[in-house]
Amino acid sequence: MVQLKDIGLVAALTACVGASTTNATNRPWLDQSRTTEDRLKLFMQQLNETQKYAMVQGDTVLEDNGTGVSACIGHISGNSTLGVPAICMGDGPAGVGNSLDNVTTFPAPESLPVVAAASWNTSLQYFYGQALAQEHKSKARNVVLAPTINILRTPLWARAAETLSEDPFLTARMAVASTLGIQSQDMLACPKHFAAYNQDTDRFGLDPVWTAWDSIVSKRVLHELYLPAFKAAVQEGKAASIMCSYNRLNGHYACENDWLLNTVLKGDWGFEGYVVADWYFSVRSTVAAVNGGLDISMPGGSLEDSYGFPAYYGELLVDAVNNGSVNASRIDDIVARLWRPMFELGVVDTEVTGSSVAYARTQAHLDLAQAMVEDGSVLLKNEEAVLPLSPNKYKSIAIFGVDATNASQVSENHGGFVIDSTMVVQSPLDSITARAAQDNITVSYSEGYPGTGQFPTIPSHMFGDGLNVTYWTTTDFSGPVNQTLIMPNITAALFPTDLWVAYPQVFSSRYEGYFTPNTSGLYHFSLTGQGDATLWVDGVEVGSMVKANFGNTVQATANLTANVTVPIRMDYSMGYSLSTGAYGITLGVDVGDTSRYPEAIALAAKSDISIIFVSDRWSEGNDNNIGLKLPGDQDALISAVASASRRTIVVAQTNSAILMPWINDVDAIMEAWYGGQQIGLGLARLLFGDINPSGKLPFTMPKALNETPVASPERYPGVNLEAHYDEGLYVGYKWYDEFNVEPLFPFGHGLSYSNFTLSALNVRFGNDSSTNSSQILSTVQLSNNGELAGKEVVQLYVSYPEAADEPPKLLRGFSKVFLEAGESQEVAISVGMSDLMIWPEAIEDWTLVSGTYTFLVGFSATDIILSQDIYIGASGNYTSV
Ligand SMILES: *[C@@H]1O[C@H](CO)[C@@H](O)[C@H](O)[C@H]1NC(C)=O
Ligand SMILES: *[C@@H]1O[C@H](CO)[C@@H](O)[C@H](O)[C@H]1NC(C)=O
Ligand SMILES: *[C@@H]1O[C@H](CO)[C@@H](O)[C@H](O)[C@H]1NC(C)=O
Ligand SMILES: *[C@@H]1O[C@H](CO)[C@@H](O)[C@H](O)[C@H]1NC(C)=O
Ligand SMILES: *[C@@H]1O[C@H](CO)[C@@H](O)[C@H](O)[C@H]1NC(C)=O
Ligand SMILES: *[C@@H]1O[C@H](CO)[C@@H](O)[C@H](O)[C@H]1NC(C)=O
Ligand SMILES: *[C@@H]1O[C@H](CO)[C@@H](O)[C@H](O)[C@H]1NC(C)=O
Ligand SMILES: *[C@@H]1O[C@H](CO)[C@@H](O)[C@H](O)[C@H]1NC(C)=O
Ligand SMILES: *[C@@H]1O[C@H](CO)[C@@H](O)[C@H](O)[C@H]1NC(C)=O
Ligand SMILES: CC(=O)N[C@H]1CO[C@H](CO)[C@@H](O)[C@@H]1O
Secondary structure, three states, X not given: OOOHHHHHHHHHHHOOOOOOOOOOOOOHHHOOOXXXXXXHHHHHOOOXXXXXXXXXXXXXXXXXXXXXXXXXXXEEOOEOOOOEOOEEEEXXXXXXXXXXXXXXXXXXXXXXXXXXXXXXXXXXXXXXXXXXXXXXXXXXOOEEOOOEOOOOOOOOOOOOOOOOOOOHHHHHHHHHHHHHHXXXXXXXXXXXXXXXXXXXXXXXXXXOEOOOOEEEOOHHHHHHHHOHHHHHHHHOOOOXXXXXXXXXXXXXXXXXXXXXXXXXXXXXXOXXXXXXXOOOOOOOOOHHHHHHOOOEEOOOOOOOOEOOEOOOOOHHHHHHHHOOOOOHHHHHHHHHHHHXXXXXXXXXXXXXXXXXXXXXXXXXXXXXXXXXXXXXXXXXXXXXXXXXXXXXXXOEEEEEOHHHOOOOOOOOOOOOOOOOXXXXXXXXXXXHHHHHHHOOOEEEEEOOOOOOOOOOEOXXXXXXXXXXXXXXXXXXXXXXXXXXXXXXXXXXXXXXXXHOOOOOOOOEEEEEEEEOOOOOEEEEEEEEEEEEEEEEXXXXXXXXEEEEEEEEEEXXXXXXXXXXXXXXXXXXXXXXXXXXXXXXEEEEEEOOOOOHHHHHHHHHHHOOEEEEEEEOOOEOOEOOOOOOOOOOOHHHHHHHHHHXXXXXXXXXXXXXXOOOOOHHHXXXXXXXXXXXXXXXXXHHHHHXXXXXXXXXXXXXXXXXXXXXXXXXXXXXXXXXXXXXXXXXXXXXXXXXXXXXXXXXXXXXXOOOOOOEEEEEEEEEEEEEOOOOEEXXXXXXXXXXXXXXXXXXXXXXXXXXXXXXXXXXXEEEEEEEEEEOXXXXXXXXXXXXXXXXXEOOOOOOOOEOOOEEEEEEEEEEOOEEEEEEEEEEOOOXXXXXX
């Protein structure tokens, strides 16, 4: 019988194993001329039971390298004698995460959809995957925990920036490109999070009873909407691993969901790699998980005393095998799944040369990051050709907002994204100023708005004699008071640790005191931390953080008068926070200043054009709780500046959709996402027309939150921890189409400085020679009638026969094409028969409905230009009409 302490010993002994050599003498599994299965079998014969058990459970006690910096966020030891390296997994999807330095801060992945070329394997998304893998590899990692390919079901999702689209077809194309890009570098990809993980609210539940929400979704909707990108990543992208998600799916945790993992993923799709748990809270059991298809457990569900969970894949697993609840062959199956891709993709044969402190950033990657800004930023509005900027039109430009500076919002805040202390942001202000100088245009700046970041901590003297703080050992201010204290200010560092060191102790606290402003004006408060917090100033609730699992900053504003003392209160509960030891909120302030608006308005009035930078700051673990509104007084600033400006441009750096109450007051709007460190260089070129904008929205922007598909608590975030996906297939543009809801900006929308047209659509049957299968070939003539060269995305949607019971139209192809001014080109898009199949509940399988299909081409979901019907008969019996 294997004891847990043996496993610990093996892990410790092998913790520092580095590179393998390819010396196959006496180690035939290192012989690259053998097949993967052959090598795998030979390798596994070398492992005894103890060694195998040590491999099913990751750790984060990592290859520290003596610097205090860990390369891996998940780690499974290798063995130098056997010549196999450790498996070292790292976040994240927009560059090397986990606070490693000297890496490239890329734009958020969401900016990439619809930028891909027709042949996606040469697309930017593929290069992005390659660059990601190269940087992770430099940091000694061999598994990239990316891409994130969950459907953007609600624009409120914290991780909108990290995922790809509301549409399954588009997401699938991007997922394949990114997976192939990563795995082209002798690295493993790990598409995530499997499955129906479309919100962060309630993903862990509430301390100390951690129960995650349950997604209630029909099988048809899963097969047609939430699973296709995973299927494509597995079957076409050959993804080496898949990460299962935190949520429950139809009553069972995703990481112990036999139907999802065994029947669908490993059975129907033939997935031969491994399923790894998400880091905390996704593993909830031993027998159900291992029999339900989870291969590798990760800390949180596997570390002793981790949030009260036992080590499910430690001694409990050994016991489960010994008592017969888990078949011993399942352990071999897991170990084979773990190492198969390591052999198949050549990772075992690649020397580990990286280190956590290596310099991974390269000029080529910075250039790619800039190219992504140029290809992915979306020009939403451009009235009367106010853009591009040019000396004929403007001699002076006024710029507003801290996001224009090097404090620009360029990345998600959580550590899964890039958090690099050495990052240098190419600020939009500097880049625009430099570019404008070439045209003798002057650029001036006025802050107007202090940004969405953290402000300096409120100094103690502004709270007079201090704040009364009351503590409860409950999460909801109930029960007897545990203690009261006087605190000089509100900082996370001053939270009394004795309240929570004895896990599972939880607490809530209330601060009450007085705040004395030293100036008059609008005060911006920053609440930085995790958990739940609400701030009241002068008796009015001015802002809140809701169910934040990880650190984030939210903003609150209050209009105050110098030397007029007002009551201040903050309620804080640590219930939803995750990072042990990081409880509490730090309250910062940007003091009021009555001159801010007058200065901005004066500058706007004397300039030829105003450019206002705005942002939000949603981040993993913290869904948007303010309903798509821009934080703080940014809406007011835009309106104020616009009313004084001759021309106004808004540049938005946002996680997802935002509401635009000022839309009719401004002339142009550019969505630049969380654009990475090269944002300024790319934006300057776009604004001046050195590059023609060609980014397209990967999701629908609604006019109001209550017009989105999931605008009911039963659907999102769920009631009693059940989220009912009963909007069915009607997610994104399918909803707006079906219910005739006019969006603010439709899916696929994005303007160009040129004028593209489509003509001569021809839809016909064809044959895909590579697979010798039937397909439908659409050709259409794309013309650039403008005066600038540029790219345009031809989008192909299909309307199904009535009997299919599908939404009005579904994206089934797209092609991004570059044309010189005046040039025309025939664009061909083929759609395979399998892409037209549906999955009716009645037959529980894919089927092709016969009938008349309408093929529609256009430049967005609401800009359909040409269409043609085609009749598809019973299998093999096709005729055009
Ligand atoms: C590596 O594997 C071999 C063969 O199973 C074993 O004898 C050796 O102890 C292992 N090395 C370490 C450091 O665990
Ligand atoms: C390969 O391994 C054998 C046995 O450990 C050793 O004698 C030999 O020198 C190695 N060859 C190379 C090229 O490293
Ligand atoms: C397996 O091998 C390891 C390393 O050689 C050793 O420490 C362990 O005791 C062995 N376990 C069994 C069950 O033989
Ligand atoms: C970043 O790289 C530079 C140049 O190699 C090095 O001097 C510096 O120490 C690195 N910084 C960090 C924080 O790793
Ligand atoms: C900018 O101004 C300088 C000095 O007045 C002049 O020489 C130059 O031609 C101007 N450039 C442009 C692009 O107008
Ligand atoms: C907050 O109070 C602590 C404890 O007195 C003090 O060390 C810290 O400097 C104060 N912070 C500010 C910004 O006043
Ligand atoms: C306050 O909470 C701590 C931590 O749970 C506990 O040890 C202490 O006894 C409590 N004090 C009171 C007065 O309830
Ligand atoms: C703080 O507590 C003291 C003592 O109970 C009380 O006199 C004072 O009014 C309280 N201050 C506030 C702001 O509640
Ligand atoms: C703040 O108060 C002043 C004075 O009442 C008022 O003029 C101003 O509009 C207010 N600002 C905001 C943003 O509410
Ligand atoms: C084992 C390992 O990764 N060692 C590295 C630690 O960091 C130094 C400094 O970059 C490298 O030189 C070592 O190779």
